């Protein structure tokens with residue numbers, strides 16, 4: 001069984017399959033250190049407060065798992081505070097609260113006038129707010145620890161991880177006779193990537209990944225792996241694999257930037273205990289949370305064009321997007337400074353939900369990718385559900401059929417998420 005992509009999703013699936021007693025599992029990845037994996041470049045937010053039942057359920061099961069092993073995963077149940085400035089959006093969020101609270105999330109509504117009293121950090125531009133919600137069971141997690149744990153447990157059960165193996169081609173064959181259009185993946189061609197290649201000196205990987213080429217003249221090993229079952233877990237890179245088997249993918253890679261912010265402790269307004277806070281999502285779209293001695297902040301630039309872009313804009317990102325929004329909402333951030341930042345890829349689908357299931361037209365091909373900003377907080381649930389589907393042919397306690405890619409043929413079946421940051 002071949003899992004293509006050893007990010008948090010592929011690794012969780014590998015572990016879940018191994019737990020069910022499946023043997024002969026191999027995970028291949030271009031770079032298991034995760035230089036280009038969203039799993040190593042994200043914000044560590046973990047919430048179940050979404051608007052679509054399948055997303056709530058996947059996150060809820062994953063958060064329950066994180067909570068049960070909180071020390072292992074650095075899970076801190078500090079909640080998400082969501083500030084709203086738009087009346088219509090706030091009204092819709094209140095409607096969705098019924099679904100969330102039916103599922104035990106205990107989401108509270110905070111009147112605009114009570115936000116400062118409850119969260120003393122929020123002390124500016126209060127008149128712009130129309131209200132807020134606070135979801136106390138959400139929180140923060142250490143995503144690197146999560147992926148490392150899935151991997152260690154998978155390896156303990158015999159899963160083999162092949163690092164620096166780049167999927168270069170897919171061999172398919174027809175099965176099922178003339179009447180059937182069913183195909184199967186017969187083998188996957190891998191190129192063994194030497195250290196430092198094809199990631200060039202400044203870390204650019206575009207040529208190799210986008211055009212699927214390695215430079216001529218390099219002496220790199222090539223392997224062909226025969227496959228009984230293949231699972232595409234390539235995150236934002238998944239469309240490249242899909243194209244190789246003739247499936248048109250709707251996923252787009254979109255750059256997202258984060259930065260660490262230095263906050264002077266002496267600048268904190270009265271009553272502010274920064275380290276006790278969870279994630280705060282501002283009405284402006286800015287999100288931030290305490291991260292060690294700093295604050296981790298992100299903002300998704302609305303004009304960002306799709307592409308495999310890992311370049312971080314540097315202090316300019318902080319000056320233009322982060323600091324003005326922080327200081328607009330909280331006097332404690334008036335004098336804060338830029339520490340460092342980075343960029344990673346969101347795998348964005350038209351309805352901003354992931355894609356999971358069996359790939360139509362193939363006898364032995366599955367996929368689980370494109371979890372936009374949700375892959376870590378859904379990783380456990382996706383692993384469990386996909387392992388059930390692959391081994392028994394059907395979903396068990398978690399039904400991911402709403403995330404089947406066939407939904408994009410019918411807008412009525414889209415799994416549209418709006419509180420997407």
Ligand SMILES: Cc1cc2nc3c(=O)[nH]c(=O)nc-3n(C[C@H](O)[C@H](O)[C@H](O)COP(=O)(O)OP(=O)(O)OC[C@H]3O[C@@H](n4cnc5c(N)ncnc54)[C@H](O)[C@@H]3O)c2cc1C
Nearest residue numbers: 007008009030037038039042043045167235344375376377
């Ligand atoms: C800035 C940012 C903030 C985020 N914040 C959060 C958050 O707070 N909470 C949350 O839950 N999620 C968050 N996310 C999203 C989350 O990180 C992703 O959804 C998740 O990591 C996706 O995991 P994955 O395993 O599907 O993909 P990835 O982690 O991207 O793994 C894909 C793997 O495929 C490998 N690969 C690519 N091409 C090939 C090839 N041809 N051959 C072999 N290997 C290949 C790559 O090396 C990579 O390791 C954030 C993402 C970003 C970028």
